Amino acid sequence: MDCPACKGVVVVVEYQRIELDYCTKCYGVWFDAGELSLLAERLDLRGAALDVNQIAALPEKKAAEKARGCPICRKKMKKVTLGSAPExxxxVCTRGDGLWFDGGEVGQVLGQLKDKGAAADEQGRVIDFLGEVFHVRG
Ligand SMILES: [Zn+2]
Ligand SMILES: [Zn+2]
Known part of the structure; x- marks a missing residue:
């Protein structure tokens, strides 16, 4: 699989028994739909915080960043925001293949978390998990 952001080499890494596809060049991370449900289980999330189809149904976020192709189906992915503070x-693949997090984006969120303390909502827990992933890998 090629990195959807920089076309770099994506390697599979395992963190807390969840397999992530991690780009060695831009540090972005891809979660496929199956790994997202495992992660939801692991973090004891109820509801739809990590349901890829629900995430794909969120309103599209206007962003300066250009659209990226899904690494699985190659269709253009949709940009949405997760969480509230921070966002x-x-x-997200609109066919439900998975989610892509940019290395830089997660880094920004981590910076905000340091200021605010850990987020308490379900998506906040996901962001905390990512923070651990990036801390471990970073
Ligand atoms: Zn990359
Ligand atoms: Zn796709």
Missing amino acids: VLVD
Whole structure:
């Protein structure tokens, strides 16, 4: 699989028994739909915080960043935001293949978390998890 952001090499890494596709060049991370449901289980999330189809149904976010192709189906992904404080911009496959997080985006969120303390909502827990992933890998 090529990185949807920079076409760099994507490697599979395992963190807390969840397999992530991680770009060695731009540090972005892809979660496929199956790994997202595993993650939801692991974080004991109820509801739709990590349901890829629900995320794909969120309103599109206007962003300066250009659209990216899904690494699985190659269709253009949709930009949406997760969480509220902080918000994180993600690319989601509208066919439900998975979610892409930019390395830079997650880094920004981590910076905000340091100021505010850990977020308490379900998506905040996801963001915390990502923070651990990036801390471990960073
Ligand atoms: Zn990349
Ligand atoms: Zn797709």
